[in-house]
Amino acid sequence: MKLSILSCAPKCYSTRRLVEAAKERGHSVKVANTTRLTLDLAHGEPDLYYKDSPIIRPDAILPRIGTSLTRYGTSVVRQFEQMDIYTPNTSAGIGNSRDKLRSLQILSRHDIGIPLTAYVDDKRDVESALKRVGGAPVIIKLLEGTQGVGVILADKAEIAKAIIETLHSTNQQVLLQKFVSESKGKDVRAFVIGDRVVGAIRRTAQGQEFRSNVHRGGKAEVIKLEPAYAEAAVRAAQIMGLRVCGVDMLESASGPQVMEVNSSPGLEGIEGATGLDIAGAVIDYIADQVKFPDIDIRQRLTVSRGYGVADINIPKGSKFIGKTIKETELRDQDVVVLTLRRGSSVISNPKGSRVLEADDSLLCYGRSENMKSLIPDNQPKKRGKLKPLPTTPVTEGTTL
Template sequence: MKIAILSRNAKLYSTQRLVEAALQHGHEVDVIDHLKCIIITEQKKPAIYYNGKYLENYDAVIPRIGASVTFYGSAVVRQFEMKKVFSTVESQALIRSRDKLRSLQILSRDGLGLPKTVFTNYSMDVDEIISEVGGAPVIIKLLEGTQGLGVVLAETKKAAASVIQAFHNLKARIIVQEFIKESKGADIRAFVVDGKVVGAMKRQGKEGEFRSNLHRGGSSDIIKLSKVETAAAIKAAKALGLQVAGVDMLQSSRGPLIIEVNSSPGLKGIESATGVDVASKIIQYIEKNAPLSKIQKDKINA
């Protein structure tokens, strides 16, 4: 097969691992910077121009799209889809997962456990907002935040009111969530590929840090999920239409609570913690589901 990895940096761990896995499985692989792609649209002839040539005859694409470039990245993925190229993450699922509020609404509709969440465009009812999520402390998140950035723990009602009003004055869109005390600054990342959990880790925030993101100095260890946690992770990924996803959950007294479903989860943390070759799991998913292009069929039959 001929596989394209959409990544802005070929030296990133996740990109390198996917390249290694694809080559080990005997496939051709190219790393393509999606922001340098030119999308050409005409009647029944979608095209992508990149580095002086048209991108042709790919069997599959693996999107590694950063949150800050979701709009253009998803457009490139959609163009590949129009060319009948299989994608490990569909363009609409990518867009859906990046909208924190929309994704929470979908998860809620499908009956998944969530921290109680409030979204508002009106800052004058701060007392009601804080009360609705159980009072202080509360978690305040920017809808466009990622890797723990734009996430604030407000430990008192006064602090929460100040942060909410400040964000609203800046015209920033936020959600306010209940603080799950029993999680003790830890969460679970379950890595889902093709409807199965292929690995899971527990991430613990560093001393004095409520965010467990590894990018912010947190640590990780392998964890065996309960049947309920496994089912929740699989159901959450399916609800958002993601076949490759990192599902983040909090352990609570009322069961697993989904906090986010990541459509471009990093491989370094999960592979280091679990020892599982997750990159190969993704390549195997492609092998199972991607139809071969005519060129690849001709090579096999030659």
């Protein structure tokens, strides 16, 4: 495969290891400085230039976008997506995970533990929000901090209020977060590739420090993840649309609490502590996936006029209960069932002989008019407890 690693740091450990692992496996690999890729937009012809020349299409890219380059970097990744070039991490996934508020908002509707968090604009609302997240001591976080910079532990409510007011006065938005005291100075980093955790470490802060980031002196040790932690990590990665990422979790009294999902996880700490060839696993995964560019299924499927995708829930009392999918005659109405969601499991391409039950949810593609009539006006919104769709690619990729 021809792989381009997008990175502004060709000499850093992670990039070097990824290049080495790709070469060892006989792939052709280049490191492209993200800032030197320029986007050309023309009718039906999205293209990219590297320095002065049009790029030679790689089979895949591996974005390693630094926090200082989120906007430009995600635009570059989006351009590769428009050109149907495979990326394990989508531009939307990178953008969403970069912002701590946005990522927690997205995770919060799913059955995944997260620390109790509040986001407040008006200083008159700070006091009650503080109480709702458990009062002082409380964590205050910048939305886009990294390496522990921008995470503060305020001992007293008065101090917390003063810090928030000060940050607001400089136009910095912050999160208030429950201080998970039982996890003080420790967190777990699970390295996720595809739908599995390939390695995990526990980081422990040194001395009085409560932040366990390696950049703050935290020490890393290899751990075997309990299934609940592995499950939370993989699901968080799936929900965020990231296939290569580091999921940071606190070990709370009630189990894993996901703090953030990192779309450019460093390899040094995890390879050093586990002794595993994580870079090799990343490359092998990408090589396996190049045939399946991540696509926005809704966007793709709604380009044919009059057709679309819809979630059709089967409420109690529905005429569909007890019928097989074939007997519902959906197919005759030009509606195809793509997946059937039942409780926490997802059945892809369900067979016509599958019998429907109350509370099933069918993800359908078909004639919008016909689907509309199947959705009652007051269709209840299903919340939480939903398992994300499996990472299995939905359609085969375009020829590269």
